[in-house]
Amino acid sequence: MTTPETPHLLIVxxxxxxxRLVADYLRAAGYRVQHLAEGSGVVEWVRRERPDLILLDLMLPGKDGLDICRDIRTESAVPIIITTARVEEIDRLLGLELGADDYMCKPYSPRELVARVKAVLRRTLAVEPPLxxxxxxxxxxxxxxxxGDGEIELTAVEFALLETLYSAPGRIFSRDRLMDRIYRDHRIVSDRTIDSHVKKLRRKLADVVPDHELIHSVYGVGYRYEDLLPAASDQPPAA
Structure with a gap:
């Protein structure tokens, strides 16, 4: 019997x-399971339903699995297990570091897939202590x-950016270093992309701590996190 606390899985x-076969095995293992047969609506579904894990085929009608994985990773850290018949491309796919947590090549054993799902969920559902x-x-x-009583929700990229700065107060991170930290697929982005993320993150933080300046620009170098009241900051105005 499943409950609202039972892990919720999406098969794409x-x-x-x-x-159907995979869903039967996963339900027998005690999971809640839903299925989508094409790729075009997956990102919106994930945004709305917030599954605990996604089994994602690569070759899909509507939208390719690689594009789905990239899009999901811009806003969610939900675990993704890739399934594919494109065995010859696995090394390349892993080299791209798309952000998937595991992969399985077709044909695969449903029992092994269930074991992989359990292993990934053990890692990812372990409660991370708050910082x-x-x-x-x-x-x-x-x-x-x-x-305090305020709370904001961030995208995966915004959270990775804040966590990087927040974990080392006072340390200056260059834009290149921040790009390496927040884009696991090593995509090519401009310095202005980082500046844009910082600008959006500052706006969101101002909603919950309007009387603090937390992310500081270091002219010509990058950014640092430090809890200062605005009047005490010696940094140039926000970029």
């Missing part, structure tokens, strides 16, 4: 017989930031 697979410093508490499992 266009082979109906395989999807607390100054006025903020970072809820890493929820991509949320809390300050």
């Amino acid at each position: 697979e266009d082979e109906e017989r395989l999807a 607390e410093s100054g006025p903020l508490t970072l809820l890493r499992d929820e991509l949320r930031v809390r300050a």
Whole structure:
């Protein structure tokens, strides 16, 4: 019997017989399971339903699994297990570091898949202790930031940016270093992309700590996190 606390899994697979077989095994293992047969609506579904894990086929009608994985990773850290018949591309896919947590090559054993799901969930559902410093508490499992009675939700990229700066108060991070930390797929982005993320993050933080300046620009170098009241800051105006 499943409950609202039972892990909720999404199968994205266009082979109906395989999807039904995998769903039966996962339900027998005690999971709640839903299935989508094409790729175009997956990102919106994930945003709305917030599954605990996704089994993602690569070759899908509507939208390719690689594009889905990239899009999900811009806003969610939900575990993803890739399933694919494109065995010859696995090394390349792993080299791209798309952000998937595991992969399985077709044909695969449903029992092995269930074991992989359990292993990934054991790692990812383990409760991460919150990070607390100054006025903020970072809820890493929820991509949320809390300050007093206020709370904001961040995208995965914004949270990774804040967590990087927050974990080393006073340390200056160059834009290149921040890009390496927040883009695991090593995509090519401009310095202005980091500046844009910082600008949005500052606006959101101002909603919960309007009387603090937390992310500081270091002219010509990058950014640092430090809890200072605005009047005490010696840094140039926000970029």
